[in-house]
Amino acid sequence: MGNNKCCEAKVKEEIKDMEGTKPEEVEAKELDGFDISFSPAVDILEDGDLVRLNMNLPGVAKEDISINLENGLLKITGRMKKSMLEGYNPILQEYREGSYYRSFRLSDEIDAESIKAGYKDGVLTLELHKGEKAKRKQITIE
Amino acid sequence: MNFLRAWYPFERGLPRFNPFERVLESFADRNEMDFPLFNVGEDKNEFLITTELPGMNMSDIDVSVTNRTISIKGEMKHEEKKEENYHIKERISKASFSRHITLPVPIDGGSIKAQYKDGVLSVTVPKAEEAKPKSISIAIE
Numbered sequence: 001m002g003n004n005k006c007c008e009a010k011v012k013e014e015i016k017d018m019e020g021t022k023p024e025e026v027e028a029k030e031l032d033g034f035d036i037s038f039s040p041a042v043d044i045l046e047d048g049d050l051v052r053l054n055m056n057l058p059g060v061a062k063e064d065i066s067i068n069l070e071n072g073l074l075k076i077t078g079r080m081k082k083s084m085l086e087g088y089n090p091i092l093q094e095y096r097e098g099s100y101y102r103s104f105r106l107s108d109e110i111d112a113e114s115i116k117a118g119y120k121d122g123v124l125t126l127e128l129h130k131g132e133k134a135k136r137k138q139i140t141i142e
Numbered sequence: 143m144n145f146l147r148a149w150y151p152f153e154r155g156l157p158r159f160n161p162f163e164r165v166l167e168s169f170a171d172r173n174e175m176d177f178p179l180f181n182v183g184e185d186k187n188e189f190l191i192t193t194e195l196p197g198m199n200m201s202d203i204d205v206s207v208t209n210r211t212i213s214i215k216g217e218m219k220h221e222e223k224k225e226e227n228y229h230i231k232e233r234i235s236k237a238s239f240s241r242h243i244t245l246p247v248p249i250d251g252g253s254i255k256a257q258y259k260d261g262v263l264s265v266t267v268p269k270a271e272e273a274k275p276k277s278i279s280i281a282i283e
Contacts, residue, residue, distance in 0.1 A: 043220075043228065044228065045223050054220070056196040056261070057196070057261070058260065058262050059194060084192040088185050089184050091184050092182035094181060095181060095194065097181075121197055122194070122195075123197040123261065
């Protein structure tokens with residue numbers, strides 16, 4: 001078990017939650033929908049060489065999700081274009097609707113080329129693979 | 143045993159739009175009856191009930207009607223891995239829920255439609271003929 005703890009601590013550096021950071025270039029006025037009001041709930045789990053990210057984006061259509069990776073910063077935006085209750089007179093509102101944004105800092109160990117994304121029933125799934133860099137390289141002095 | 147507690151949303155007053163207040167409220171009276179949360183809209187002919195249930199199968203959601211009451215039941219189960227595999231775990235992975243909502247006017251229970259799209263369940267409930275607004279033209283003699 002001691003070994004597991006050691007590895008877990010190391011793994012945490014591979015994907016760092018940047019919650020609380022603002023989407024710099026995604027200004028609210030650019031969005032043709034709701035303002036960004038939510039940091040979506042996420043599960044990040046590790047399965048050998050695979051890091052899987054599941055994110056809840058209920059109410060967002062597949063084409064309104066953008067996933068952007070730049071300089072190791074993974075940004076996920078889900079735009080809510082219109083309220084589900086559009087055209088209706090709201091008489092009970094227990095939850096709020098809005099667009100979603102969350103970003104993560106990826107370490108060098110993640111192979112950016114191999115990231116795969118899927119979306120089904122309001123859940124975005126990303127598969128991130130640990131690349132060659134994950135295996136420590138020994139450099140010899142010539 | 144408040145499992146069968148009746149829930150009368152329309153007696154609670156109008157919705158509140160102050161988000162801060164909502165946060166406080168959701169902590170204040172949180173219990174199993176408060177999941178999932180509902181939004182309800184109304185027009186001349188029907189009600190629309192929406193609720194966010196990401197990652198479910200439509201076959202695990204059960205919508206039923208008795209008189210003016212719509213019941214939504216279901217079971218949410220995501221793949222469950224060992225605790226140490228998770229870096230972050232925020233999503234609800236297991237929940238069985240049952241909530242009902244009583245609408246303020248008679249409804250046409252036979253024509254209710256439920257749709258599940260992008261993780262949101264929406265239930266369209268037509269009003270009964272007698273509950274729809276009518277305009278009557280009165281001839282002046």
